[in-house]
Amino acid sequence: MALKDLMIRAGNACEFCGAADGLAVAEADPIGELLLCPACRGAQEVPADHWRCLEGAAWTAEPAVQLAVWRKLGTLDAAWAVEAREGMTLLPEVQAIADQPAAVEHRDSNGTLLAQGDTVVLIKDLVVKGANFTAKRGTSVRKISLVADNPGQIEGRVEDQRIIILTEFVKKS
Template sequence: MALNTVLHQRSGGLCELCAGSDGLSAYPVECAGDSVALCQICTDQLADGSELQVSHWHCLNQSVWSSEPVVQVLSCRVLRRLSAEPWAQQLLETVYLDDEVRALVTADATGEQEEPTRDSNGAVLQAGDTVTLIKDLDVKGTGFTAKRGTAVRNISLSENPLHIEGRVNGTRIVIISKFVKRAG
């Protein structure tokens, strides 16, 4: 899809995520009802839904603070896909979003019901629940092991229904939901 005049003026002829200029095109963000100007590299990585090249996406440190809500939405959605990366988790925790933008970030673009996040026993988990680890988990990049029986309070759900997020030993980590059981 070609860049229209308004999108070209808004973006200044640069990718609104990484500031690249090669092969700019309009990338639709359906949930926001708008488009973002993206370079060929960003478009290719987002279009096929495959694993993202983490090194490219450090550009989100800038784009997530854009004054354009649609750019914020797309930036946060990409960050959520990268939530296993500590820098992406930290950025998601610190970014301020209006309630409307936050709702668009978490909205299911297809309009279909998302698969619920379930614990090891099949119980549906909700944001804010307390869970208990059912096995020792080595936490990559931190040098500690989250011990079996550790309570993780006030969990957050991620875009991936197989993952939850929570704090263990003061560090926010991503936990595979099959390794927890809902407390209480």
């Protein structure tokens, strides 16, 4: 959507807080775009109570804004934010996106993305609890499995034992 069209839709104001200065387009993938001020885009520090504006923005009929508000409320660690998010009535197309589980990315100690079946190398000696051995630094672990609900863990076979390994102690080879 063109900036001009967004400005008209938003009434020349941030679609979260209503501020008029420094407005720019922000993405609400995969549903569309919205218009946000620098504070709401995260370009500057704001006091925690700034985000109370989301309680009002949650009532919008615009799908992109609804999705962005729902996502932002999910990042806030305040009781009012949890309550506001749980109380939102989402449009069907927004609800479909919200119901999709978040993709879990597994990254090694260098930040490289790991995939099922990759080979990794241990970067530290690891004492394997319950197996009475130490997996030595430099050990290659082939055909790893990703722990579906924990981005900090992978599974692999070391000395014929299936073990869970923290991703912070491996690098992709």
